[in-house]
Amino acid sequence: MFRNVAELVELASTQNKKISEIMIEQEMEVTGRTREQILKQMDVNLTVMEQAVERGLNGVKSHSGLTGGDAVLLQKYIQSGKSLCGDTILDAVSKAVATNEVNAAMGTICATPTAGSAGVVPGTLFAVRGKLQPTREQMIAFLFTSGAFGFVVANNASISGAAGGCQAEVGSAAGMAAAAIVEMAGGTPAQCAEAMAITLKNMLGLVCDPVAGLVEVPCVKRNAMGAANAMVAADMALAGITSRIPCDEVIDAMYKIGQTMPTALKETAQGGLAATPTGRRLEAKIFGIPHVHGEQQQ
Amino acid sequence: MKYKSVFDIIGPVMIGPSSSHTAGAARIGRVARSLFGREPKWAKISLYGSFAQTYKGHGTDVAIIGGLLDFDTFDERIIGSIAIAQSNGMEITFIEEEAIPDHPNTAKVVIGDDQGELELVGISIGGGKIEITELNGFELRLSGHHPAILVVHNDRFGAIASVSNILASHELNIGHMEVSRKEKGMLALMTIEVDQNIDDSVIKELEALDHVVKVAKIVE
Numbered sequence: 001m002f003r004n005v006a007e008l009v010e011l012a013s014t015q016n017k018k019i020s021e022i023m024i025e026q027e028m029e030v031t032g033r034t035r036e037q038i039l040k041q042m043d044v045n046l047t048v049m050e051q052a053v054e055r056g057l058n059g060v061k062s063h064s065g066l067t068g069g070d071a072v073l074l075q076k077y078i079q080s081g082k083s084l085c086g087d088t089i090l091d092a093v094s095k096a097v098a099t100n101e102v103n104a105a106m107g108t109i110c111a112t113p114t115a116g117s118a119g120v121v122p123g124t125l126f127a128v129r130g131k132l133q134p135t136r137e138q139m140i141a142f143l144f145t146s147g148a149f150g151f152v153v154a155n156n157a158s159i160s161g162a163a164g165g166c167q168a169e170v171g172s173a174a175g176m177a178a179a180a181i182v183e184m185a186g187g188t189p190a191q192c193a194e195a196m197a198i199t200l201k202n203m204l205g206l207v208c209d210p211v212a213g214l215v216e217v218p219c220v221k222r223n224a225m226g227a228a229n230a231m232v233a234a235d236m237a238l239a240g241i242t243s244r245i246p247c248d249e250v251i252d253a254m255y256k257i258g259q260t261m262p263t264a265l266k267e268t269a270q271g272g273l274a275a276t277p278t279g280r281r282l283e284a285k286i287f288g289i290p291h292v293h294g295e296q297q298q
Numbered sequence: 299m300k301y302k303s304v305f306d307i308i309g310p311v312m313i314g315p316s317s318s319h320t321a322g323a324a325r326i327g328r329v330a331r332s333l334f335g336r337e338p339k340w341a342k343i344s345l346y347g348s349f350a351q352t353y354k355g356h357g358t359d360v361a362i363i364g365g366l367l368d369f370d371t372f373d374e375r376i377i378g379s380i381a382i383a384q385s386n387g388m389e390i391t392f393i394e395e396e397a398i399p400d401h402p403n404t405a406k407v408v409i410g411d412d413q414g415e416l417e418l419v420g421i422s423i424g425g426g427k428i429e430i431t432e433l434n435g436f437e438l439r440l441s442g443h444h445p446a447i448l449v450v451h452n453d454r455f456g457a458i459a460s461v462s463n464i465l466a467s468h469e470l471n472i473g474h475m476e477v478s479r480k481e482k483g484m485l486a487l488m489t490i491e492v493d494q495n496i497d498d499s500v501i502k503e504l505e506a507l508d509h510v511v512k513v514a515k516i517v518e
Contacts, residue, residue: 003299027304032494041305048311064355103314106357106377111317113307113425118317121308143308150307155299159307160318160424162348162402168424176307213352215315266402267319268351287354 001026005152005193005247012189019179019189020141023148042140048110049099049122056098060105064286067216068105071098088127089231096123096227100220112143113150113159116215117173119223121146124177124230132184145183146176149196156248157255161208162267164258166222171203171254174226174233181234195237197247199229204250205257207265209272212283218273300423310426312371318403319349319356322422324376327365329430330407332514333448334416338409340389341366347402349422350394359392362405371426406432430516436478436487440516444473445495449488449504450512453479457509461488464507468500485511 002008002022012019027038057075061068074094077083083090096119103109103118112121125142128134134142150159153172158164178195187195203226211217243250264271273279301307312321331337343362345353353359357376363383364376375382383390395406403422410416419432431438433448440446451457458477465472471493479486496515504513 001299023304030302038304042308045305045308045311106314108311108372108374109314110309110311111321111426114317115312115314115320115426116316118314144304147304147308151301151304154301154307154425158424160403162318163424210352210355213355215356263402267348268402269355270351 001030002148002152004156005149005196005251008148008152009189009193018141018145018183019148019192020144020183023144023151039140042143043136045110046140046143048108049112050126052102052107052109053095053098053122053126055107056102057094060101060107062101062104062214062216063106064212064214064216066104066211066214066282066286067220068101070220071095071101088131089228091130092124092127092227092231093224094123095126096120096223097220099123100223104214104216104220112146113154113172113176114161114169116161116219117169117223117226119220120170120173120226120230121177121180123223123227124181127227127231128181128184134184138184142180142184145180145192149176149179149192153251153254157251158258164255165261165266166206166208167200167203167254168258169208170222170226171200171206173223174203174230175200177227177230178233178237181230182237185234185238187238191237193247194242195234197243197245197250198236198241199233200247200250200254201243201245202229202233204254207261207272208267209265209274210267210269211274211279212286213269213274214286217279217282301425301427306425306427310371312426313374313376316356317426318422318424319352319358320361320376321371321426322403322428323349323358323361323405324365324369324371325426325428326405326407326420326422326430327362328368328370329365329420329428329514329516330409330416330418331366331368333418333433333450333512334409334414335512336411337368337386337388338366339387339411340409341383342391342393342408344393344395344406346395346397346399346404346406349403349405350396353392358405362407363390366409433487435480438489439476440489440491444491444493446489446491446516447496447501447504448514448516449490449510451486451488452509452511453483453486454509457507458488460507461490461504461510464500464503465490465492468497470494470496470500
């Protein structure tokens with residue numbers, strides 16, 4: 001069983017296997033289930049992701065009214081041919097946004113690694129699909145590669161915004177996606193790890209400060225930027241650029257930053273954007289009154 | 299290692315918006331329901347830390363109640379669960395606690411009806427994964443690193459042997475086990491950690507045993 005990214009890359013490199021394959025084999029070993037059962041479950045998850053993106057691209061609105069409709073705006077903009085930073089990146093961004101808009105509307109999604117960060121992995125996957133033309137099997141492999149890197153983060157640091165801030169959620173998701181993009185594009189296991197390191201380094205310190213405690217503002221747009229970050233970092237790693245700080249040390253740094261982050265900035269809706277005048281006003285508008293403690297009979 | 303499966307990371311399939319505050323909360327409620335064995339008539343739920351601060355926005359309340367109604371994380375009925383529970387006659391109270399918990403996402407669920415009562419404390423550790431840290435005042439010392447089950451049983455000779463025999467017949471190896479009781483001859487609790495995942499059919503077999511009252515998986 002791999003415990004960190006270095007071991008994961010070592011296993012894949014010495015056995016001349018892809019990281020997705022190492023993850024599948026470990027899952028068989030740990031759970032005692034067959035390869036067929038495991039691939040089938042991931043296929044189901046992939047279908048949920050596809051349906052969520054589709055639903056978001058058709059336009060949804062959350063109950064609070066804070067989010068929804070941005071994925072549609074982006075797709076229209078891409079189709080206008082005027083985009084400045086490139087269609088593939090914007091496609092990833094729009095599909096990440098689509099997923100999180102569905103999540104905010106209490107729709108059905110697949111957590112990757114969490115619900116609040118569920119847009120990044122499918123967003124990037126369905127955007128590179130156009131360019132790389134993967135088979136269904138390769139798309140499923142993408143999710144196993146993402147899962148392998150997320151597995152290391154979850155066990156050595158955290159994937160919870162309440163425990164580690166947004167860097168632990170969208171940061172982890174973006175790193176996972178970057179690594180999976182690299183594998184799908186034909187990069188080596190070592191390059192996957194570089195992509196993850198480069199991505200996560202640029203998400204360090206990101207706080208979790210949801211307005212009104214809702215997984216909407218700024219969560220949806222953080223998924224947008226997480227997807228963009230993953231795409232750029234994947235290209236950097238594929239270009240041969242390496243991270244001076246090894247991936248495992250970046251993950252450890254993320255963990256320690258999360259531990260020292262004030263509670264007000266860890267999913268309590270007490271600091272950051274949640275505590276801005278507009279954030280507070282929105283909170284009062286949505287819930288009628290500002291947040292108070294006490295017993296509430298329902 | 300707290301997370302063992304790739305599906306802890308790529309999953310669960312769930313109703314939004316939060317894996318820890320919605321899916322995890324639903325799972326805590328559902329463990330309470332499965333240990334209680336029936337739909338409770340009343341529920342008193344104390345929320346701590348981030349759960350207390352943000353439960354309305356995350357739908358933590360509807361998720362826990364959904365779990366008490368035996369809804370899975372992806373069951374869309376979660377959204378309207380409070381109305382469903384109330385129309386079933388369930389009395390619901392939420393308490394926002396100010397005490398600082400060991401884990402930021404902690405919930406204490408106390409449920410009951412005319413025949414009994416159950417109290418459990420659960421924490422949601424991220425990505426929809428949960429741990430149960432207390433049951434009816436019994437502190438559960440689980441590593442969380444292995445699949446685990448709770449067996450509520452009558453404190454009688456042979457009860458433990460019959461449970462371990464069934465696990466052995468399915469080639470399930472016990473890595474850690476604790477037995478606790480409050481009073482001799484009354485209800486007691488086995489906490490069992492095994493090396494492999496336990497199939498639902500094994501749970502059913504255990505529940506059919508004499509002296510076994512209820513069995514629930516608490517770590518997958």
